[in-house]
Amino acid sequence: MVVKVYGPVRAACVQRVLLCLLEKDVEFEIVHVDLDAGEHKAPDFLLRQPFGQVPAIEDGDLKLFESRAIIRYYAAKYEERGPKLLGKSLEERAVVDQWVEVEAHNFNDLVYTLVLQLVILPRMGKQGDLALAHGCEQKLEKVLDIYDQRLSNSTYLAGDTFTLADLTHLPAIRYLVNDAGMGHLVTQREHVNAWLQTISNRSAWKKLMMLANY
Amino acid sequence: MATPVKVYGPPLSTAVSRVLACLLEKDVQFQLIPINMSKGEHKNPDFLKIQPFGQVPAFQDESISLFESRSICRYICEKYPDKGNKGLYGTNPLAKASIDQWLEAEGQSFNPPSSVLVFQLAFAPRMKIKQDQTAINQNEEKLSKVLDVYEKRLGESQFLAGDDFSLADLSHLPNTHYLANAAGRGELFTSKKNVGRWWGEISNRDSWKKVVEMQKQRT
Numbered sequence: 001m002v003v004k005v006y007g008p009v010r011a012a013c014v015q016r017v018l019l020c021l022l023e024k025d026v027e028f029e030i031v032h033v034d035l036d037a038g039e040h041k042a043p044d045f046l047l048r049q050p051f052g053q054v055p056a057i058e059d060g061d062l063k064l065f066e067s068r069a070i071i072r073y074y075a076a077k078y079e080e081r082g083p084k085l086l087g088k089s090l091e092e093r094a095v096v097d098q099w100v101e102v103e104a105h106n107f108n109d110l111v112y113t114l115v116l117q118l119v120i121l122p123r124m125g126k127q128g129d130l131a132l133a134h135g136c137e138q139k140l141e142k143v144l145d146i147y148d149q150r151l152s153n154s155t156y157l158a159g160d161t162f163t164l165a166d167l168t169h170l171p172a173i174r175y176l177v178n179d180a181g182m183g184h185l186v187t188q189r190e191h192v193n194a195w196l197q198t199i200s201n202r203s204a205w206k207k208l209m210m211l212a213n214y
Numbered sequence: 215m216a217t218p219v220k221v222y223g224p225p226l227s228t229a230v231s232r233v234l235a236c237l238l239e240k241d242v243q244f245q246l247i248p249i250n251m252s253k254g255e256h257k258n259p260d261f262l263k264i265q266p267f268g269q270v271p272a273f274q275d276e277s278i279s280l281f282e283s284r285s286i287c288r289y290i291c292e293k294y295p296d297k298g299n300k301g302l303y304g305t306n307p308l309a310k311a312s313i314d315q316w317l318e319a320e321g322q323s324f325n326p327p328s329s330v331l332v333f334q335l336a337f338a339p340r341m342k343i344k345q346d347q348t349a350i351n352q353n354e355e356k357l358s359k360v361l362d363v364y365e366k367r368l369g370e371s372q373f374l375a376g377d378d379f380s381l382a383d384l385s386h387l388p389n390t391h392y393l394a395n396a397a398g399r400g401e402l403f404t405s406k407k408n409v410g411r412w413w414g415e416i417s418n419r420d421s422w423k424k425v426v427e428m429q430k431q432r433t
Contacts, residue, residue, distance in 0.1 A: 050363045050366065050367065051319065051323055051360075051363055062308065062311070064311055064312075064315055065315060065319075066314070066315045066318035066319060066322065067318075068314075068318050069311060069314035069315040069317070069318045072311075072314050073307065073310075073311040073314065076307060076310075077307060090289075090292055090293060091277050091278045093292070094278060094280055094285060094288070094289040094292070095278070095280070097282075097285035097288055097289070098280055098281060098282045098285040100285070101282035101284055101285045101321075102267070102282060104318075104321055104322070105282070105321065106267055109326075143267075146266045146267060149266065150266065
């Protein structure tokens with residue numbers, strides 16, 4: 001049974017799910033959703049994802065939305081296969097979860113707003129709010145200082161192996177560095193820089209980049 | 215008898231009260247260690263060692279030090295599956311997936327607009343900070359749209375993730391309590407039939423009533 005992932009392959013939240021499935025070697029099929037055409041707000045799609053967002057998945061009878069819920073499900077379902085994305089013990093799993101929450105609440109909103117103002121709106125021919133973007137950049141500096149401190153004590157966010165905690169950051173960081181021109185936020189921090197080099201070198205991430213035509 | 219777990223933070227904090235509600239549902243003994251945020255205790259070097267972002271809550275037991283309220287809640291449920299409310303985080307992977315889905319919906323869609331409203335309407339006045347009416351209007355509109363989705367969902371199932379009360383519902387208690395009481399915005403919830411029914415049920419749970427009592431005592 002192939003997992004159907006609904007959403008455009010370039011959306012960060014969709015990539016979060018695809019990356020997890022690639023790490024766990026789970027077969028999937030991408031069902032494109034045309035955001036420009038408003039397909040995500042059409043009645044059919046709202047039955048899959050009532051907030052009108054991507055991604056959503058369908059796996060046999062199972063239907064799920066929210067990328068971080070989806071990756072938790074598949075990381076647990078295929079725990080015995082591939083990398084231990086949830087750590088090796090109850091305590092390690094809690095630390096993994098903690099950093100997934102940090103990404104969701106302390107990191108993602110800042111990156112999203114910054115990318116929206118500097119990249120997405122201009123692409124749509126609209127004016128981005130530069131002051132707002134700059135404010136986000138300054139807040140991100142402080143957040144990444146904390147990440148740098150953390151990563152000076154361990155190779156990966158949750159410990160000494162790659163987990164969901166690291167995986168969940170990759171899609172948005174790519175937007176931040178490659179599309180929004182914020183690479184200095186990473187390169188100016190020794191441990192964040194080393195961490196990003198390591199995790200972007202994984203074959204699952206490279207496969208995803210090819211799939212997304214980068 | 216196990217040593218009580220430690221929770222750091224003021225019970226008035228929405229994120230702290232999320233963890234307290236979970237501990238009470240799971241019947242896990244805890245010790246609440248106050249952190250005086252108006253005195254900046256959450257930015258003290260000692261506290262930053264256990265919560266480097268300088269936020270509340272933080273949590274410790276004999277084997278771990280953790281932060282982020284929703285992951286603390288998940289940990290408590292996983293560590294004590296047989297205590298208190300056994301189904302709080304589901305008893306099988308599919309139930310857990312549904313709970314995680316609605317926990318994420320709370321974190322991503324409900325929490326942002328409701329947090330702004332809680333701050334603007336319940337906390338800003340008492341902190342003598344000027345309210346931002348534009349922010350209030352925008353976030354009331356956003357929250358109303360989110361509650362439209364909840365209204366439909368709660369017409370299909372008793373609680374958000376299914377027919378049993380779960381972490382997904384619990385996670386909504388702190389912000390909704392302030393909105394319905396201190397902020398005087400109860401109508402946002404009670405004007406919708408299913409959401410009103412749901413709020414009435416979840417806020418009436420013994421665990422939440424105990425948290426509200428703790429909040430009153432520490433005012």
